[in-house]
Amino acid sequence: MDFTKVIKEVGRGKNHARDLDREQALELYRLMLAGEVPDLQLGGLLIAFRIKGEAEQEMLGFYQAMEEQTLRLQAPAERPMPVVIPSYNGARKQANLTPLLAILLHRLGLPVIVHGVTSDPGRITSYEIFQALGIKAADCAEQAQAMLNEGRGPVFIPVSILCPPIDQQLQLRWQMGVRNSSHTLAKLATPFIDQPALRLASVSHPEYIQRVSSFFQDVGGLALLSQGTEGEVYANPLRSAPVHLIGHGEQKILLERQEFSAQNLPAAKDAQTTADWIQDCLEAKVAVPQAILHQLACCLVATELAPDMAEALMLVEQLF
Structure with missing residues (x-):
């Protein structure tokens, strides 16, 4: 060439x-x-x-x-459709709640894969929060598959394991000073090639919604798409964006924009403070943000574990 x-x-x-x-x-x-x-x-x-x-x-x-270069995994047999969560931005101003979302999805019985970077200067990654929670990352494809098969989770896969060449492209950011195409591509990756899996996706600006939606329709992917929170896919606890369900050749808004009153959120964005707060949520000492509960309900509908949002919200609220 x-x-x-x-x-x-x-x-x-x-x-x-x-x-x-x-x-x-x-x-x-x-x-x-x-x-x-x-x-x-x-x-x-x-x-x-x-x-x-x-x-x-x-x-x-x-x-x-x-x-062609991405790790392949097999979805666990006799279990619900897996959920794939990209995490490549981390916390810049507010605590990163992607790990909370992943853990709660796993508690709902869904196999969950989170993939992303392990470090980012100036930001707090999901990897660091998982580490503070005692949730270890998979260090090879065989271990990731075993964790899935055993029902352990959520399973965090570093992008260096998921797709080493993309990791190398991502690292060029620190030499060049700006992101490149690999940052967008990594967020679209799934290890479940040619298998049903729900991908959570986000955009930085609403005008990109249609472009990303078209991509998922072109590749025949199933996705929940919304405007992200500092680049992460978890719903903003104070003002969550509309959630679009894309699949089977259709796109529809599953959840409209919502605003929430001030809530008890992590006091700081560092990994340990965020992990401690997440642990409090898991032990019901602190309420899970309503925006996250609604996002869980969207996942139940998208994976066909609930017929509609009303029933999905009932299921989520009973559990959390």
Whole structure:
């Protein structure tokens, strides 16, 4: 592949760049993930796509290349559909409640996979909170599968195990100063290739909802999609965004926007304070935020463990 020619096409800025077709994008990203693009050209490509934005066909090609390198797991037999939760942003201003969401989903009987980074300067990752809670990460595919089969969970898989080439692309952020396409791709990954699984997804701005929805429809994925909380998928405890259910060729709003009064939330964002607060929630010493309870109900409907939101909320409120 002539990388100079590709850069010339995609690197003309947001208004003048040309998009690659799906096959071109697939070929290019395969080479990028294989480490076969020289550093200078790789940097040029990453910045070009950062400025231009990935087109729909480009994202599908990139995704296929990533999927080829992603760890495969088998969903546990005779159990509900698994839920896949990406966690790549962590806590910046407020406590990261992704681990709470994952633990409560597991308590509802759902197999849960959380995948993400293990560290991020200036932010508190889900990995660090799980560690503070005594929940160890899987260190290989075999261990992750065993944990799933044994009903242990939630199972945290570092992205370095889930898809090592994507992890390498993510690490380039600290050399280049900005994120690249791998940050978007990692959040879409699932280890349950060609198997039913519910993916929780989020966007940073409402205008991206339709783009991500189209992606899931193109790949035949089942997803709950909403505007995230500092980039994480858990529902904001004070003002949760609408939740879109995407699957079977349809998109519908499962839960409208909601606002909640001030609640007893973690006093700080650090891992230990957040873990202690989560433990209090699990022991019913502190109320689980209503926004999280409603998000759990959405998951029950999406995985067909409840026929509608009314019954799902009843089930959740009985348990928590």
